[in-house]
Amino acid sequence: MLINNSAGKLISCLLLTAAFFFPLVSGSYMLGVLSLVVIYLILSLGLNVVIGFCGLLALGFAAFYGIGAYVTALLNPLIALPVLLAAVVIGTALFGFISGAPVLRLRGDYLAIVTLGFGEITRLFMKNMDWLTNGPKGISLSPPVFLGLNLSDKRTVYYCALSCVSICVFFLYRLQDSKIGRAWAAIREDEVAAASSGINITKMKILAFLIGSVMAGLAGFFFAVNQSFVDPNSFGFDESVLIVCMVVVGGIGSIPGVIVGTSMLVLLPEILRTFLGGFEPYRMLLYGVLLVSMMLFRPQGILPEAGRKAELIPDTEEIKNDEDSNVYGERNR
Amino acid sequence: MAAVLELNNVSKKFGGLTAVNNVSLCLSQGEILNIIGPNGAGKTTLFNCITGIYRPSEGRISMPGRDVRIDGFPPHRMAELGIARTFQNIRLFANMSVLDNVLCGAFCRTEESILDIVFRTTKFKMAETSVNSRARELLKFVDLSDKLYINGSSLSYGDQRRLEIARALALEPGLLLLDEPAAGMNASETNALAALIRKIRDKGTALLIIEHDMRFVMEISDRIVVLNYGEKISEGVPEAVRNDKKVIDAYLGEGDQ
Numbered sequence: 001m002l003i004n005n006s007a008g009k010l011i012s013c014l015l016l017t018a019a020f021f022f023p024l025v026s027g028s029y030m031l032g033v034l035s036l037v038v039i040y041l042i043l044s045l046g047l048n049v050v051i052g053f054c055g056l057l058a059l060g061f062a063a064f065y066g067i068g069a070y071v072t073a074l075l076n077p078l079i080a081l082p083v084l085l086a087a088v089v090i091g092t093a094l095f096g097f098i099s100g101a102p103v104l105r106l107r108g109d110y111l112a113i114v115t116l117g118f119g120e121i122t123r124l125f126m127k128n129m130d131w132l133t134n135g136p137k138g139i140s141l142s143p144p145v146f147l148g149l150n151l152s153d154k155r156t157v158y159y160c161a162l163s164c165v166s167i168c169v170f171f172l173y174r175l176q177d178s179k180i181g182r183a184w185a186a187i188r189e190d191e192v193a194a195a196s197s198g199i200n201i202t203k204m205k206i207l208a209f210l211i212g213s214v215m216a217g218l219a220g221f222f223f224a225v226n227q228s229f230v231d232p233n234s235f236g237f238d239e240s241v242l243i244v245c246m247v248v249v250g251g252i253g254s255i256p257g258v259i260v261g262t263s264m265l266v267l268l269p270e271i272l273r274t275f276l277g278g279f280e281p282y283r284m285l286l287y288g289v290l291l292v293s294m295m296l297f298r299p300q301g302i303l304p305e306a307g308r309k310a311e312l313i314p315d316t317e318e319i320k321n322d323e324d325s326n327v328y329g330e331r332n333r
Numbered sequence: 334m335a336a337v338l339e340l341n342n343v344s345k346k347f348g349g350l351t352a353v354n355n356v357s358l359c360l361s362q363g364e365i366l367n368i369i370g371p372n373g374a375g376k377t378t379l380f381n382c383i384t385g386i387y388r389p390s391e392g393r394i395s396m397p398g399r400d401v402r403i404d405g406f407p408p409h410r411m412a413e414l415g416i417a418r419t420f421q422n423i424r425l426f427a428n429m430s431v432l433d434n435v436l437c438g439a440f441c442r443t444e445e446s447i448l449d450i451v452f453r454t455t456k457f458k459m460a461e462t463s464v465n466s467r468a469r470e471l472l473k474f475v476d477l478s479d480k481l482y483i484n485g486s487s488l489s490y491g492d493q494r495r496l497e498i499a500r501a502l503a504l505e506p507g508l509l510l511l512d513e514p515a516a517g518m519n520a521s522e523t524n525a526l527a528a529l530i531r532k533i534r535d536k537g538t539a540l541l542i543i544e545h546d547m548r549f550v551m552e553i554s555d556r557i558v559v560l561n562y563g564e565k566i567s568e569g570v571p572e573a574v575r576n577d578k579k580v581i582d583a584y585l586g587e588g589d590q
Contacts, residue, residue, distance in 0.1 A: 171451050174450060174451055174453065175450060178445075178450040178457070179436070179439075179440055179450075179464075180447065180450060182429075182433055182436055182437050182440070183440055185426065185428075185429055185433070185437075186426050186429070186440075189425075189426035189427060189429060190424050192386065193420065193424040193425070194426075194437070195386075195407065195408035195409050195412075196385075196386070196408045196409075196411075196412055196417075197412060197417075197437050197440060197500060197501075197503075197504065198412030198413055198441035198504055199409055199412075199437070199440045199441070200409045200441075207447070
């Protein structure tokens with residue numbers, strides 16, 4: 001089933017509305033699971049901008065998630081909620097820019113490797129910089145209270161995070177439906193042709209990367225507030241892979257697809273846990289099996305974007321590759 | 334006529350290989366200049382230097398009309414200055430619609446910021462409307478207006494070539510570079526292409542074309558430049574070039590004197 005743009009918007013709307021009503025009928029265990037879904041939604045929608053819209057395979061995405069969470073945990077005792085949120089946004093945007101600007105000139109596999117390295121470095125910093133991050137022991141925080149908004153109440157956190165997702169979805173649709181969205185798609189399709197059509201590819205890639213990392217930072221904020229605790233193990237490579245899975249399973253580049261994929265990958269293990277005791281050790285195995293079968297049987301994802309084919313066609317044209325490598329190799333010499 | 338592009342002693346070296354050697358040429362507004370030469374003569378390399386994909390090793394490229402030296406600019410800056418191109422092996426945005434392909438070409442011709450986009454300001458709406466109507470006009474101009482929502486990759490070969498030209502025209506170029514536009518076309522498609530190129534020229538756009546189809550070249554060119562082993566060996570009106578001994582030697586090999 002290919003879905004066109006307005007059907008996709010409708011599905012996204014319906015899913016988010018459903019998410020609004022779920023907690024009214026669920027107990028506290030289910031609320032916890034739903035909060036997790038919503039937090040992962042912010043993450044996967046953010047990564048979808050980078051991988052889906054712009055076609056940049058970034059693997060160390062959990063780093064920004066972690067930075068957002070740690071900024072929250074460290075600054076929470078010092079400053080009020082609005083300033084804290086601003087600090088999270090600015091902090092992750094800054095890290096996104098610093099790590100993105102030099103790296104985004106690379107393409108494909110190279111970009112994946114470098115972002116993977118960045119993710120691991122960030123995790124190791126969190127683990128070993130005891131004076132700042134308290135090392136592997138992690139940091140506890142008391143959730144912020146601002147005016148009437150009490151974020152120690154899980155329900156409040158859930159609705160705040162859900163509002164954040166809804167606002168993001170709204171803005172992402174608008175971006176996708178504009179010259180910026182078209183420029184990202186053009187870069188994804190053919191960088192040389194995009195550059196020759198007047199698109200500043202470096203600037204547009206950095207923009208995608210910034211939006212992605214700020215969203216990851218916001219997810220980190222909600223994660224820290226929701227758990228009242230952060231430690232380095234929550235932001236490892238497993239986490240990065242999991243977020244990529246959510247985007248791929250749902251349908252790369254498709255907002256409703258990513259919403260479905262994320263919900264599935266968070267809810268499925270919980271459901272299985274309920275029905276099959278002792279399932280937990282096999283969670284990653286399930287993801288692996290799921291990914292491999294998706295690639296075999298439905299590489300375009302569950303709800304792929306209209307007009308988008310599986311971009312798995314090998315490109316053997318020599319001159320094209322030569323021009324490609326020259327834009328990067330030659331120009332930067 | 335005002336010159337739109339000037340190349341002074343441009344060279345491009347890849348390690349020990351000199352692909353383009355000391356080439357100078359000048360192109361005026363509304364002129365059709367054809368570059369011909371045997372395979373490997375450096376024609377596409379020269380194109381890549383002019384459009385910023387390669388940085389010339391030596392020499393200077395400038396736009397006299399705008400009084401700027403442009404060699405070493407990145408491709409998107411060249412595009413902003415009004416240098417548009419098509420590629421030897423068509424490079425469309427294959428999974429985007431025909432209309433979106435052309436809209437991408439107009440990327441740097443509208444000014445709306447990300448805030449305009451997110452908040453859907455009047456500036457955004459006006460820019461979208463004007464870009465959309467221009468794209469439709471261009472697609473009508475290249476005779477593709479009945480295929481607006483088809484994927485670029487589903488078009489026939491000739492249609493893809495014309496879509497690539499429409500995308501380049503969306504840039505409102507003062508100079509259009511076409512790399513083998515007639516390759517793989519049959520006689521009637523080639524004639525239609527020649528007519529299209531003349532229509533573009535009549536709007537005042539200068540055209541720099543690489544082409545191997547000699548009948549086509551002789552028919553549409555105002556001037557021809559011949560490259561061989563990266564060097565310019567001849568330049569002039571079609572008749573003069575056709576009878577130039579150096580050109581005949583380059584194509585057919587030197588005879589025994």
